[in-house]
Amino acid sequence: MENVLSIRALTKTFGKLRAVNSLNLEVKAGQVFGMLGPNGSGKTTTLGMLMGVVNPTEGAFSWFGEPPSHDVRKKIGAVLEHPIFYPYLSGQKNLELNAMVKQCPTENIARVLDIVELTERRNDRYKTYSLGMKQRLAIASALLNDPTVLILDEPTNGLDPMGIADIRRLIKKIAESGKTIILASHLLDEVQKVCTHFAVLKRGNLVHVGPVDDVGNGAEVVEVKASIANLNEILMTFPGTSTINHENGSCHVTLRTGFHSVDVNRFLFENGIVASHLQTQKRSLEKMFIEILSESH
Incomplete structure (x- = not known):
């Protein structure tokens, strides 16, 4: 153009x-x-x-x-x-x-x-x-x-x-x-x-x-809930896990490049765990805007 x-x-x-x-x-x-x-x-x-x-x-x-x-x-x-x-x-x-x-x-x-x-x-x-x-x-x-x-x-x-x-x-x-x-x-x-x-x-x-x-690109973050006490420990063994944060009783899993929410769900199922909530968190322009301004200090 x-x-x-x-x-x-x-x-x-x-x-x-x-x-x-x-x-x-x-x-x-x-x-x-x-x-x-x-x-x-x-x-x-x-x-x-x-x-x-x-x-x-x-x-x-x-x-x-x-x-x-x-x-x-x-x-x-x-x-x-x-x-x-x-x-x-x-x-x-x-x-x-x-x-x-x-x-x-x-x-x-x-x-x-x-x-x-x-x-x-x-x-x-x-x-x-x-x-x-x-x-x-x-x-x-x-x-x-x-x-x-x-x-x-x-x-x-x-x-x-x-x-x-x-x-x-x-x-x-x-x-x-x-x-x-x-x-x-x-x-x-x-x-x-x-x-x-x-x-x-x-x-x-x-x-x-x-x-x-x-705006929506970048590392994929998946919000996961399940009725087990050691969800955090199990998710840390998932090969696609980069980091895990806890918010409002949920695990927010930041995935490594190439991994997606469907891979998390499959991993949990293979370990006998059924997630009660599993949702990909899209990065908003607001979050990206704050990140950009923070990085430009």
């Missing part, structure tokens, strides 16, 4: 504060790329530089293999902060103004309203919209010029559970249409549910980058 975005040694300092430190990153066409990190990690500053809102101190980046320019930025739609719309105008009228500013055909408005599922509310005043609807209208505005790339900064921030679910579904729908999406978030669940790839930033430094599908 071709690179949509290439970042080389991108750095931004504010006085003595190094908000982004020599960042190197690539985003390929069709990815939903999440920039994950706690508040103050440099996510928003990075997006600001990519959109020309913030000037880099050092380093460079390119979009579609070209240096940033007005023509290149026409291919990019962005929702960086809370958008500014006129509260007494309808969603339709607000988009008409945005289309005029962006020099986009007004014929695009009906299409983007349909994408964000606001067609039925297009003639209602913006001030009557819920926070989730306002965010969807902002995304509609960013899609007016049919961009190749969509950038979203904390797209579900402040939304209720229904609003969050709507935005997540919308992001997936837009990605399925072939667009590349870059989003910044501090919400682990959001990144795991909508992104294909992610990077972790900590105090301006890139500490991890890779596919979201890798």
Whole structure:
């Protein structure tokens, strides 16, 4: 896949504060790329530089293999902060103004309203919209010029559970249409549910980058319960056992490479033991995130 975005040694300092430190990153066409990190990690500053809102101190980046320019930025739609719309105008009228500013055909408005599922509310005043609807209208505005790339900064921030679910579904729908999406978030669940790839930033430094599908990889951990007193001793004799931890009356067995829960179950059965509970524990993004940040000290 071709690179949509290439970042080389991108750095931004504010006085003595190094908000982004020599960042190197690539985003390929069709990815939903999440920039994950706690508040103050440099996510928003990075997006600001990519959109020309913030000037880099050092380093460079390119979009579609070209240096940033007005023509290149026409291919990019962005929702960086809370958008500014006129509260007494309808969603339709607000988009008409945005289309005029962006020099986009007004014929695009009906299409983007349909994408964000606001067609039925297009003639209602913006001030009557819920926070989730306002965010969807902002995304509609960013899609007016049919961009190749969509950038979203904390797209579900402040939304209720229904609003969050709507935005997540919308992001997936837009990605399925072939667009590349870059989003910044501090919400682990959001990144795991909508992104294909992610990077972790900590105090301006890139500490991890890779596919979201890798989150569940690594050593397999199996939770085992059985009605015998010496379960721990028996499990320690299993050739696939690496370590055993005890939590809530269960044995959590970390397996060696190549061993799986079915092997544990077979071993117990061969030793005359029937497990009352045997379940593989998947590593969550939250656990991986904590591990990554801990390792980067």
